Structures are given as structure tokens and as C-alpha cells.
Amino acid sequence: MLFSVEPKATIRDLYDREIELNELRNSVLRGDRLIAVYGIRRIGKTSLVRAFLSDLSQPYVLIDVRQIYFVEGNVNVSSLVRHVLDGFRKFMRKGERLWEGFKDALRGISWVRVSAGGVEIKLSRKSRANLIELLNAVDEWCGRNSTRFILVFDEAQYMRFSNIRYDGVLAWAYDNLSNVTFIVTGSEVGVLRNFLRIDDPKAPLYGRHVREIYVDRFSRETSINFLRRGFTELGIEVNDGELNEVYEKLDGIVGWLTLYGYLRGIEKLSHREALDKVFNDGVKLVLSELDAVIKPSRARYLAILNAVARGLNTWSEIRRYVEVRTGEISDTVFNKLIRNLVRYGYLSKVNNTYAIPDPVVAKAVTEVHIG
Numbered sequence: 001m002l003f004s005v006e007p008k009a010t011i012r013d014l015y016d017r018e019i020e021l022n023e024l025r026n027s028v029l030r031g032d033r034l035i036a037v038y039g040i041r042r043i044g045k046t047s048l049v050r051a052f053l054s055d056l057s058q059p060y061v062l063i064d065v066r067q068i069y070f071v072e073g074n075v076n077v078s079s080l081v082r083h084v085l086d087g088f089r090k091f092m093r094k095g096e097r098l099w100e101g102f103k104d105a106l107r108g109i110s111w112v113r114v115s116a117g118g119v120e121i122k123l124s125r126k127s128r129a130n131l132i133e134l135l136n137a138v139d140e141w142c143g144r145n146s147t148r149f150i151l152v153f154d155e156a157q158y159m160r161f162s163n164i165r166y167d168g169v170l171a172w173a174y175d176n177l178s179n180v181t182f183i184v185t186g187s188e189v190g191v192l193r194n195f196l197r198i199d200d201p202k203a204p205l206y207g208r209h210v211r212e213i214y215v216d217r218f219s220r221e222t223s224i225n226f227l228r229r230g231f232t233e234l235g236i237e238v239n240d241g242e243l244n245e246v247y248e249k250l251d252g253i254v255g256w257l258t259l260y261g262y263l264r265g266i267e268k269l270s271h272r273e274a275l276d277k278v279f280n281d282g283v284k285l286v287l288s289e290l291d292a293v294i295k296p297s298r299a300r301y302l303a304i305l306n307a308v309a310r311g312l313n314t315w316s317e318i319r320r321y322v323e324v325r326t327g328e329i330s331d332t333v334f335n336k337l338i339r340n341l342v343r344y345g346y347l348s349k350v351n352n353t354y355a356i357p358d359p360v361v362a363k364a365v366t367e368v369h370i371g
């Protein structure tokens with residue numbers, strides 16, 4: 001169903017995204033080793049990648065790194081390895097012959113126990129070695145079976161909260177594993193790029209070829225067709241004026257469009273109620289997500305966002321507004337704060353003009369008390 005609110009998991013449920021799917025397919029076919037999928041929150045990164053995987057003939061594992069971080073408070077290597085093994089286990093349950101051989105490959109690793117039921121970790125020795133050893137076994141097994149392994153780290157920027165440096169591990173894998181493709185996604189685009197240190201000449205991944213795919217908002221036409229198709233699926237008639245208003249208010253962000261469709265189509269709210277509820281619930285959601293990012297300097301961050309939401313969009317206009325609201329601020333501090341908001345995706349910067357890329361975020365920051 002088009003309006004189900006979980007990330008989509010099949011091509012059938014995924015609306016559009018043909019270009020991005022083809023880029024992913026070609027990239028894997030070519031044997032690219034590292035693919036980065038970027039896009040603001042709720043733009044459909046997870047859905048795109050999951051749908052892509054569901055159609056793949058090669059083996060894969062998807063790790064929800066944000067989830068691990070929020071459940072465990074960090075993304076230590078032992079838990080990451082455990083999640084990768086969990087992913088294998090799921091595949092093995094399918095009982096394909098291919099996987100029988102894979103069990104044998106894992107038997108070679110001293111800290112993995114392989115039984116009829118599946119695989120488990122016996123003990124964790126030196127953590128860094130664990131992941132590399134595991135990836136090596138996977139790579140060799142793929143080589144023997146003429147296949148590629150696709151390992152996805154969804155919201156990979158959370159990997160920075162770990163006991164080891166994964167950028168080094170990824171760079172090592174990039175150099176040494178010819179049969180593994182890594183896909184990393186990130187809604188905090190600048191944070192992910194920083195974490196991978198793609199642009200840092202001294203960093204291990206610098207100069208390596210990273211295929212970068214940007215997931216963008218739907219155009220007006222695509223948004224309206226998406227909504228129309230979702231309502232048709234549910235046998236509900238809607239008028240074009242309403243759909244146009246939804247597009248104008250929610251600006252082609254598929255996550256919000258889906259929520260609107262769900263509220264109207266499944267929960268049977270009216271057009272107006274559904275649209276209001278997207279904003280009301282969305283504002284709460286956005287503020288809880290934003291909280292973690294702005295905590296160190298809450299009032300100033302909020303003042304910056306508030307300025308932009310009010311239409312002030314140049315560096316000096318925003319800076320003046322922030323000083324009026326929260327007192328004197330040095331250029332250095334102001335630059336750091338505004339840069340962070342861009343890195344986290346709460347602001348976009350085009351031609352030295354700042355904007356808030358999500359209308360629900362814009363509403364949220366005008367409603368909250370800066371104080």
C-alpha cells in the first residue's frame with residue numbers, strides 16, 4: 001500500500017525513484033565498492049534502498065545504525081558484528097544451497113560458532129579484527145561463488161559513536177575486498193561526509209571513488225500523481241485543489257505526503273484535519289529530533305532557524321537577528337552554529353542564501369519558545 005507509513009520494502013510499493021534505482025543497479029553491476037545515498041529526513045532513502053535490495057539476486061544485509069545507536073547508546077563493533085551475523089541468519093533461514101557453503105566459510109572464524117540453527121558469536125576478541133575477519137570471510141566466499149555481497153549501513157553517520165574508527169575499516173575494505181559493495185545512507189549529509197572524511201586529503205577514503213546518489217523531493221507532478229494513486233488504491237475520491245494544496249504545504253517530501261495520505265485514507269480524517277495533523281504531529285516529531293542536535297546552544301540555534309523561517313536568508317541578516325534575540329555572538333561561534341545546522345540538514349545553503357528545506361521544520365521553529 002502506497003500510504004503505509006513504514007519504509008517501503010518492495011519495488012511494487014515504491015513510487016517512482018526509477019532513476020535512483022537504476023543508479024543503484026548499475027553501480028552494483030559495475031562493481032562499485034562504496035555508494036553513498038544522501039537526502040534530508042523522510043525523503044525516502046530507506047525505502048529506496050530496501051526496495052532495491054528486495055529485487056536483488058545477490059546476498060545482502062541492511063543494518064539500521066540509527067536504531068542500534070538509540071537502543072544501545074553507541075555503535076560498538078561487537079554489536080555491529082552481531083547485527084551483521086543476524087542478517088546472515090535471516091538469509092540462511094531461506095535455506096538456499098548457496099548459504100550452506102557460507103556457513104563453512106564462517107566456520108573458519110574462531111569466534112563464530114556455526115550450528116544447524118545458524119550462527120552466533122562465541123566471544124569477542126580484539127574488536128577491530130572481528131569485523132575485518134568477518135568481512136574477509138564474506139569476500140572470499142563471494143569470490144568462490146562468483147557473487148557480490150551488499151552491506152548497507154542505514155544512517156551511517158551514527159557509526160561515529162563507536163569504540164573504533166569505521167572510516168579506516170571502510171577504507172581498508174575498499175582497498176582489499178573486491179566482492180563487497182557498501183551502501184551507506186545519511187540524512188545528516190554533511191555529518192556523513194565528514195564521518196567518511198571524503199573531502200579530507202589526509203583521510204583514508206580521500207580520493208577513493210564514492211558513488212554518490214542524492215534522493216530529492218518529488219516534483220509537483222510526481223507528488224500529485226503519488227497522492228492520486230494512493231487514494232485510488234483505497235477507492236477514495238479527492239479533488240485536485242486539495243492535492244495541490246497538500247503539495248504546496250508539504251513541498252514534495254514523500255514522508256509527509258504519505259502521512260497525509262494515511263491520515264486521510266486510513267484514519268478517515270477530512271482534508272483539513274489530515275493536513276493540520278501532519279503539521280501538529282510533525283512539529284512535535286521534528287522538535288524531539290532537533291533537540292539532540294541543538295542542545296549545546298539551544299537558544300542560539302533556535303534563533304538562527306527562527307530567523308530563516310521568517311524569511312531572513314543572508315549571513316548578515318541572520319546574524320543580526322540572532323544578536324537581537326540572544327545577545328552578542330562572535331563570528332566564529334555564529335559560523336560554527338550555522339555550519340552545523342547545514343551539516344545536519346536543518347538548513348540548506350545555496351548561493352550564500354539560507355533556507356529551511358522542510359516546511360514542517362520551518363513551522364516547528366517558529367512555534368517553539370527560544371528563551
Ligand SMILES: Nc1ncnc2c1ncn2[C@@H]1O[C@H](COP(=O)(O)OP(=O)(O)OP(=O)(O)O)[C@@H](O)[C@H]1O
Nearest residue numbers: 005006007014015041042043044045046047187255
Ligand atoms: N518512493 C516512495 N513511494 C512510496 N512511499 C514512500 C516512498 N519513499 C518514502 N515513502 C514513505 O515515506 C516515509 C519516509 O520514508 P523513509 O523512511 O524511507 O525515508 P528516509 O529518508 O529513510 O527517512 P529518515 O530520514 O527518517 O530515515 C515512509 O512512510 C515511507 O513509506
Ligand SMILES: [Mg+2]
Nearest residue numbers: 045046047154
Ligand atoms: Mg531512513
